[in-house]
Amino acid sequence: MIRDLATLLFFPGGLSVLLAGMAFAWLDRKLLAQLQNRLGPRWFQPLADAVKLLAKEEVVPAGVNRLLFVSLPVVALAGALTAVLYIPLWGLPPAASLPGDLVITVYLLSLLTLCTGLAGANSGGRFSLLGATRTLTQLFAYEAPFLMALMGPALAAGSWQIGVIMAGINGRWLLLTQPIGFLVALIGLMGKLEMPPFDAPEAETEIVAGALTEYSGRGLALFYLGRSVELVLGLTLVAAFYLGGLTNPAAFLLKTLGLLFFVAVVQSLMARLRIDQTVGLWWRYGALLVLLQWLVLWGGRWL
């Protein structure tokens, strides 16, 4: 019982993953800044932001559903923190495991996007509404290819259970045999986290802050934390599936940080895509390429 509580609240879930999320968010910002010839934030900036925002008053706009407005960020962060339990974070085996937990994890990871979209639609502001429309449009664009890309290793291992998939992969680098799946999964993760060039839902020069425009204080802090946690989880999942599994903390750090660097480089290289261009990219190229990858995988079985 105490052990379960500790798992949920401190390690490997809960507080430790929040701290890891902030550390990764800082590193992402710092790397991006350095690549863009900027200094970037100091190491404790995400923590300082979170503390400051949590301490601030949460302004609820007039005419919104108050319950939804306050609870959506909580649900978003809870979803991300629950997903931690199924993921081999820190290079340790997942804290919980059941058949089909890959699907549950992907679903829990999508909660953040769904909540962001609902929060924007609930806020009533014009920028929020436009941002919400774009967030949800983007969700429909990347979600299917992202899931399909994660299913590649599942197909190879013949299971929907993350632990079993990792055992099935057994240290092989699927990056080499399924390069398309790897790319789509990693870039899908960037779409999920609304990183450039997929930041149309929060394009500041068009719609201020998108769906979260009306959020301040605690709600905003929880959304930010949720996104930071998802960054760690997403990178861990991709590393575990495509980079030969995560068997110890050193491998975890090395592989996720390597992916983070790659993500930062991609972010610095590109201009923002318009939302219709994002959708086009995912359905014209992303989804089709992953399907092609599947065909190759199935073909390989027959041979």
Add this chain to the structure above:
Amino acid sequence: MHTNEHTQKAETFIVPIGPQHPALREPGHFEFTIEGEIVTAASVRLGYAHRGIEKGTESRNWVQNLYMLERICGICSHIHATAYCLGVEQLAGVEAPPRAQAIREMVGELERTHSHLLWLGEAAHEAGFETLFMYAWRDRETVMDILEALTGNRVNYSANLLGGVKYDVTAEQASKIEQGLDYLEERTRHYLDVVTSDPVFIQRTRGIGVMTAVQADRLGVVGPTARASGVVRDVRVEAPYAAYADFPITPVLAQAGDLEARFVVRLKELFESYNVIRRILANLPSGDLVLKRMPRRIKAGETISRVEAPRGELFYFIRSNGSDTPDRVKVRTPTLCNMASVLTLTVGRHLADVPMILVGIDPCFSCNDRGLVLKRGDEHEHWTWDRLRQVGLEHYAGEQGSGGAGGKSISPAPLPPCPPALLTGMHV
């Protein structure tokens, strides 16, 4: 300047941009009616940064005005002072020495370099291309350093004097400038390569905001915006001022008329600027920097002075009544001429293209805000110039009656004719 249908207002979804908005560095208010992501109507309201500078000139003497007018624009400050100096010198019937004219042109071209590089970063930022933004602004520091080395200031250089310039170019400075230009030329070549070959960036610029030459002519756009649509409109070529007759430039044209063309034209103009600065440095005329004697009172009369600011034609009307202060100074900046094109070009485009199209004209709101714009509820009416003038006369007459500003007499002479596009363009 608005094309939105008020009858549909109830059902339409209007996105307000400004007066405070992350896409705008300066205050302006735009209303874009959208359906889904597509803009169906656009309107603009300007005038938030009206500072009364034109009226202010009338209570300062000719020399003081030089420094105030330079502050109309924080980016193209030198060109404002140049336009004013050339106008006043013309009124006084004097001409600055050739060396001064050449230095005026050189500082003007350095200013164009800094303005265009600033714009490149700004435009990249609107497209979400932060890396290009940061790099362009880093390289812009080179030309800022040159300007600081020349004049001691980064933005308001105060290089001009009535009848000449304040700063000379030493041999040491000249070699510094040459070095800086070599570096900038190399970087500009790289940026030109980026904006014409980066596939993601091209998706955001090629074929977007297309303005044909006919449209550009009808909308009366000026500067690089017009030249990107294939319209040759460049005061430096049409009516050479300062030393442009001795150190000419070739106007850069593009035919496509889209956002990409506006990038290409501005970047290629930089090469023209670098070349002409090099030519000036190599053949700088010798002689005085400033006239021995410049009258404190300027002969009565009126004149216009046109120069090519980085954003396009800058227009000054100056009238003197023979005293030591101007009777009237009217400034028209290029942004006002180009603003109508934004409203035309955004209709039918994605909302995401709007900031790009807006920044494509390189808007400068504070320079441009001088008009009188009144908006009372939903009642719109167009004021004629006579009516506007009448209101102005009555207003100031009333002020004088109550013992107002120092009993300055109001000139009964007719005010300068205002370009009709300027007046009918504003909803009052």
